[in-house]
């Protein structure tokens with residue numbers, strides 16, 4: 013199973029689409045590693061510079077409908093090769109969310125009020141998250157504070173993370 | 187309890203319920219193109235599982251960048267081509283016979299009422315126009331589809347939209363779907379299926395229904411569905427005549443892919459289009475929509491008529507009617523990309539290609555091309571395109587470019603005026 017701990021990148025906007033995450037012009041790359049420099053190249057978010065702000069980040073916290081638009085699995089791949097394996101959002105676009113679990117990555121939805129709270133309390137400080145999958149809890153730490161945040165993870169999605177993705181799961185069962 | 191169309195299709199294709207409301211369903215077809223499939227093929231090879239579940243149920247096309255524009259796109263095409271040969275995938279469409287996936291696969295009769303279809307492409311929802319369940323998926327789902335012929339989805343929840351009224355002259359399926367996306371928002375149908383019902387849909391051709399369903403994903407929907415009727419049967423007749431004794435017999439059989447009268451919906455929305463005006467998007471989201479007249483005069487650098495949304499013969503006919511005898515504005519580059527070779531051929535026969543060329547349009551081969559900013563019309567930084575495509579995301583047609591989505595009629599009128607405008611021929 014992948015590791016879902018580390019430093020948080022806050023992206024304060026709803027509807028961040030897959031063209032913003034990885035523009036179509038890079039879909040001619042056949043290796044995942046080649047996508048690395050282009051993550052968020054087209055993002056429409058004032059004050060965010062991927063070259064400056066991505067370094068060392070392992071987790072994203074963002075608003076609603078993250079990953080809308082194209083079906084490209086290059087979006088989770090571009091995140092993964094940059095070290096990001098967990099995205100926490102108020103909601104996700106269907107295909108993006110499924111692609112994350114299909115790759116054995118984690119996409120967790122929290123209630124919008126909880127997301128608001130995390131932005132208010134932590135977004136302007138260096139923040140880390142430790143994920144306890146057994147207890148369905150994140151420990152969020154930053155700004156001299158620490159908070160436990162519960163989450164729920166549907167059984168099927170959990171199974172996908174545990175076996176390493178949908179190919180392994182389907183191949184064993186169907 | 188009555189069932190929606192998608193519930194009926196799921197129940198008849200059910201294989202497994204691994205947890206909660208997740209259903210693994212059997213697939214009738216898996217469609218492939220050269221952008222998302224090569225990665226799946228390479229991964230299957232790497233895992234020692236280079237197999238296909240049924241070569242007759244897999245259809246493939248090179249459409250996004252064709253002819254190849256550089257070594258990388260050539261390599262993508264080659265991986266798909268070699269794989270199609272290796273596995274005897276007979277329905278594989280390459281240079282000279284290829285067209286945009288969501289236009290060519292229905293045209294070849296590969297989409298039928300009641301089918302389940304996946305493809306590594308978000309606009310796979312287009313095929314719902316035939317009363318099928320069709321969904322865009324990522325590479326891993328595609329990979330499992332190719333290998334096993336199955337896919338997992340949450341059990342469907344459906345929104346029904348009753349499209350009421352009569353479309354005014356100069357207002358088309360594209361304007362209808364833009365108005366629906368504006369109403370629902372880009373997130374309004376996420377994880378849901380939209381059934382399009384009502385007199386406006388009944389009066390639509392299959393081409394217009396495909397335009398409608400094509401953009402269901404822009405409201406987040408898994409699939410847009412229209413009910414099969416005479417129009418569907420007529421469109422498919424050449425392909426299904428061996429299966430049914432007559433058209434009425436086909437129609438009777440396809441009735442099973444209509445919803446039950448007591449079907450349960452998440453929401454039922456009445457959407458009246460009697461007063462609808464031609465619409466256009468502004469900004470970087472497809473739900474940011476205004477009447478064309480509110481954007482009148484916006485300068486443009488390029489007009490693009492094509493794509494899986496509006497590159498079919500009807501679309502070209504409408505645009506050509508607006509353009510006939512007029513000239514593309516001197517400051518504008520006009521590009522038209524017929525969606526398939528059949529559309530191209532038909533447009534040649536009807537004199538439509540001549541009309542476009544005489545007006546100063548560049549006519550390209552059938553390809554996705556500029557729609558996703560890969561070739562045949564990429565925008566420069568700061569340029570503006572009036573486009574019949576389906577996405578206006580930042581950088582979609584080229585880094586730093588702006589895209590305004592609109593109908594072929596509006597795009598054609600804008601090409602002549604050099605700025606966003608309504609077509610004069612519809613003004614009374």
Ligand code: SF4
Nearest residue numbers: 309493494554557558
């Ligand atoms: S025409 Fe555009 S939207 Fe349609 S399949 Fe091609 S790239 Fe995608």
